[in-house]
Amino acid sequence: MARFELVMPKLGESIIEATITKWLKGAGDSVEEDDPIVEIATDKVDSEIPSPVEGKITEILFQEGQTVAVGKTIAIIETEGADTGAATPEPQPESVEQPKEEADTEPPLSAADTENIESASDRFYSPLVKSIARKENITVGELDSIPGSGKDGRVTKQDILDYLKNRPAAGKSQAFAASTPPSKPAPVEPISVSAGTGDEIVEMDRMRKLIADHMVMSKQVSPHVTSFIEADVTNIVKWREKVKDAFLEREKQKLTFTPIFIEAAARVIREFPRINSSVDGTRIILRKNINIGMATALPNGNLIVPVIRNADQKNLLGITRDVNDLAKRARENKLLPDEIQGGTFTITNFGSFDSITGTPIINQPQVAILGIGAIRKKPVVIETPQGDMIGIRHMMVLSLAYDHRIVDGALGGMYLKRLRDVIESFDPNQSV
Secondary structure, three states, X not given: OEEEEEEOOOOOXXXXXXXXXXXXXXXXXXXXXXXXEEEEEOOOOEEEEEOOOOEEEEEEOOOOOOEEEOOOEEEEEEEOOXXXXXXXXXXXXXXXXXXXXXXXOOOEOOOOHHHHOEOOOOOEOOHHHHHHHHHOOOEHHHHHOOOOOOHHHOOOHHHHHHHHHOOOHHHHHHHHHHHOOOOOOOOOOOOOOOOOOOOOOOOXXXXXXXXXXXXXXXXXXXXXXXXEEEEEOHHHHHHHHXXXXXXXXXXXXXXXXXXXXXXXXXXXXXXXXXXXXXXXXXXXXXXXXXXXXEOEEOOOOOEEOOEEXXXXXXXXXXXXXXXXXXXXXXXXXXXXXHHHOOOOEEEEEHHHHOOOOXXXXXXXXXXXXXXXXXXXXXXEEEEEOOEEEEXXXXXXXXXXXXXXXXXXXXXXXXXXXXXXXXXXXXOOOOOO
16 A cells, blocks of 8 residues: 645645635545545635545544644545655745835735735735734734744734734734825724514625625725616627537537627727736736726525636637636636636626626726626617618616726716727627
């Protein structure tokens, strides 16, 4: 018999640790190759780890709820044949030191800080730790002062949670003063709600808590404005109906409306680059790449947003493959953290649930999100050289929510109008 070490895999460039949420197999259980063994979670996404080998689990080295560094052995599998050792994780990227700016009061970690930074003291912080620090308004200097119990003195999730329980009052007041300018109102605390007789109390799961925090933060950060426009998609509907069966047979891909609208949205973004940007204080960051996030509903009722990178550089077939692949793996809980990061614009499809339209919440740090409503047959006025006529057309409402700090109604309206024009001029005779 041989001993195989199952290690915590590398799930993305910025991920250095993950939390074990559920063991699907236990000590003494037999596993086949590719059998799911354990569910893990980062601050970005939940995933399953399959068994790389066939054998029997002899040891479970970490319990549910524990956070484990990438590359660390989490279980031992006994296999037939020679000793295979451990699955070798990919090398972690070297972190880059960031200079520390001098200031009278040090600001708390911003959203940008949680991407890929290291403190001025050469100390690396995981995305999860930085996310907690930002949420709790902990300054970089304050974070540097927390003793770490992890490898090389690294601060773990438990370290920062323990620190928060006994956080000095001075640190709290300094962080609050730095994060809340005098001209802004203090953050509103959520109201306490009591349950009545017969009410059922359901605790939010981890992903729902992340979604809730992200949505509240977005509303607090961005002044949302939503504009609407109606588009005639008759040409698209008829074209898809004509080609979808042959497309499925030839490409082995299901052709939905979503890739068509993603292709159009990315094309129009090139004409209005401010729609594809972020706000950093008083700076506007115009993104070079057009990475379209695709809001996807999960079987458990939660939501995740996988990203189609460089969507403007792909044809309809390429986007269709990406859409189908990402949606499938999202439902199977097999997305990698890097596949839900780096989006610059998001599309959400209300029409999937037969909703005519909606007012979506911006996916920070983006500045706009496009909502696609249900396609309905309606009698509409059609302008022809012979005069106006009434006809039955396939109509759809597009809604664009945007950050009014840098996107005014004129820009939002021009983007929607141009997108409608592109959609309505779709060539029903084109090949794919």
